[in-house]
Amino acid sequence: MFKKILFLIIFFTGSLAFSAERDFSFFQKKGDPSVPTLLVIGGIHGDEPGGYFAPVLMLKHYEITKGSVYIVPNLNFDSIVANQRGKYGDMNRKFASIEDKDPDFEHVKRIKEIITLPEVAFVSNLHDGRGFYRHKWESSIFNPSAWGQSYIIDQNKIEDVEFGNLDEITGKMESILNKDLHENHHSFSIKNTETKDIDESMQKSLTYFSITNLKPAIAVETSKNITELDLKVIYQLRSFEALMQVMGIEYTKNIDLTREAVQKSIDEYGTLKLNDRFTINLSDVKFATRYVPMKKSDNKIEFSHPLGSVVKRDNYYDIHIGHMRVATVYPQYFDFNCEIKSAKLEIDGKKQEINFGDIVEVEKNFKVLPQKGIRVNVIGFVGKDKKSQDNVVIERSDIIERFAMDKQNRTFRIEFYDGNNFCGMIGVKFK
Ligand SMILES: [Zn+2]
Known part of the structure; x- marks a missing residue:
């Protein structure tokens, strides 16, 4: 579980105009620094759960022994909670330019700063895409304009940059992944969008921003047409392992990537702590929890799960893990002037x-x-x-x-x- 990390949300009485409600979190798993750093970004699109639950399992189950892995599990957190691609428009089209009054402005600015940290050597941006990408048209689901089950590169190579051989790196990942598929049609392919020459909209994307800043980057897409979340997460984690293998990053893990183990881990929602005085175990809580003592405002709300979040309704609070509403809390308001702990x-x-x-x-x-x-x-x-x-x-x-x-x-x-x-x-x- 997430013993050492807590996610703190403090509700202020007012909120700033034009700013997103929830911030993303940023984690660093550091091993021996002789090997470079991989940055994994999840949740740029809020309706792609494979892309944001996989980083949660990376945080929970992997220790990095050589090299480092930085993880942002929930870049577009408001959209994740809303289960929308982009609550404020498509964040992945805001990396070439963005107006300062855009609600995504601060988050795009901050993730650009993280991408361009000197030690970051490679960026992997996680998605769940439509259909199954194929080089040739086979059907409305299996075709060249689909995105699912592919490694997206903007171009084959970035010259004179370590790990700039994007085509070879993804080629190795593809061959590792395709050795072991749950269904044959889940096979991975490489999709080169040739962004610079032919794809104007991809020029506004996170990965293109990265490569133009000489940070090699790929997007890892599982398929929206695979409906089982555990399978998407397994493909994302195996892609993560394959990428670390190619980069020379070494790790240990305390999970076997079986469907049963991965599903069990996904179902662990951790705890919700209110004002340091009241705890709800979210993994087994009854859906409705009534008469929960809370303050009228400025409640301190802590989750042990990185995707934990609260949605304030008229007279209750919905508790979310990612897009999933896992509980509803009905408050009873009290003063908290009490010394004993x-x-x-x-x-x-x-x-x-x-x-x-x-x-x-x-x-x-x-x-x-x-x-x-x-x-x-x-x-x-x-x-x-x-x-x-x-x-x-x-x-x-x-x-x-x-x-x-x-x-x-x-x-x-x-x-x-x-x-x-x-x-x-x-x-x-x-x-
Ligand atoms: Zn996406």
Whole structure:
């Protein structure tokens, strides 16, 4: 999981005109610096999930031992959340020129700065394209104007630049990938758009910006006609491995690229942490979570998943992982003027101090030890006549199932209040 990295979103009361809502994130995986750096960019198009879920798995499962890999998993984050190619128009046509009032302006500027970092030696831009690219017309899906299952190059070579032999590099990737396909028609080909001479619209693209700045670049396209996300991600990851192999970048990984393992990893949504005091495990949360203590504004919202995001609705929040809406949170507004940050619990008879926002495992029962002036509310506890539910041994059967946070009805909320102020919650997960 993403133990070391957290994605922080702070909601401000107002937002600037003409600027996108969400920023992309930038990660550096550094190994031995004697080998150059590969920059992988995902999510320039928001409706191409193969292109932005693959970088998530790169971040999660790969360690770079020789050379370096920089990863931007979610370049066009607002469009990903909206599941649109380009919420503010096609970002991949804004690299030759862009107006400063364009909502994509800051992001295009920043990614140009990253592409042109001196150590970046190669750029790989990830997509899901239409159909299946073929050199000759076969059908409306398999033809030269399709984009899917191809390595796109703007020209065969950039002279006198290391890794400028784009045709040979993609040729090697193609032959590695085509040795092992889930279906024969998933084969990869190289598509040379001959951008400089014949493709005016591609001259506005990210890859063309790169190569004109002497940074070799390709686009890796899986196919929109492959509907299974795990397969697209597998092809993207195998292309990533093939490219690293060609560049001499070495790595270790803790995943086998089987459909089962990749799907399992895609389904891990991580956690959502609110104001450091309330945690939701998004992988198994019930779709609707009600009465979540939040502030009226300026909530600190942290995801452990790089594609985690919040969409504010009228009286609730939709929680997204990429384009997928994975939960809805209905807030109950409180003040948060409370000093304490933890509580003592007896878990299966053993005393422990637990920080607010943590979820702990319980075998049989738990008891919350009293703190002066603090009211304890075990959500769904049957013994409602007790105003503060501390100093009482509680088993799973003492809590009404439908109040569980998770689909398995095992995780319950203990909440702590100081008068009308919310202090925090602790999750208890029965085995
Ligand atoms: Zn695309």
